[in-house]
Amino acid sequence: EKIIELDVEGPAEVTAGDILTDSDIEIVNPDHYLFTIGEGASLKATLTVNSGRGYVPADQNKKDDAPVGTLAVDSIYTPVTKVNYQVEPARVGSNDGFDKLTLEILTNGTIIPEDALGLSARILTEHLNLFTNLTEIAIATDVMKEVDTT
Structure with missing residues (x-):
């Protein structure tokens, strides 16, 4: 399990390459479009990434001790x-x-x-x-x- 971050300010088209990682994490497709952020808007997010196998629904990714505002998402590990x-x-x-x-x-x-x-x-x-x-x-x-x- 690793923690990565995203810190962007608009206006901008945000891609996977904008995610801040350490040397242990490689963004496989840095040109992958994530979203567009408008003028005067900003987003700072902390993301938890993991490795695994198959498909894991969001409810299995939830942690009981996660901070308020944490959004669990589905994981799909299909290389x-x-x-x-x-x-x-x-x-x-x-x-x-x-x-x-x-x-x-x-x-x-x-x-x-x-x-x-x-x-x-x-x-x-x-x-x-x-x-x-x-x-x-x-x-x-x-x-x-x-x-x-x-």
């Missing part, structure tokens, strides 16, 4: 912006019974596509391991009772 895939027939030696998978992964720059693919593969493996463990439990559990026919 992957688009994924395309293509499956084509492939030949290995004289055998043409293979497929070639081509992935196109686009990100917002906070993660490189190779790392996004690796993380996705790890998450998928962890989820699939749940099924493997269930299979092992089912095998170890004696479901059928043997009937004594004597």
Whole structure:
């Protein structure tokens, strides 16, 4: 969790690049338009930023000890912006019974596509391991009772 600040005076078009950060925080898209502030107006805001995964609604971002006037907002942690895939027939030696998978992964720059693919593969493996463990439990559990026919 980090604290960043925004301190602007109008008239101005305010962009993400106007946010004051320390060396640990990088504004990925400094040209991103935030709002327009009018003549004679000013805004000073303290922002709390965090890292995470997936979507977090505003009510889960609220803190009980937050000062009066604090606005909790939704958080969305989705560095992957688009994924395309293509499956084509492939030949290995004289055998043409293979497929070639081509992935196109686009990100917002906070993660490189190779790392996004690796993380996705790890998450998928962890989820699939749940099924493997269930299979092992089912095998170890004696479901059928043997009937004594004597």
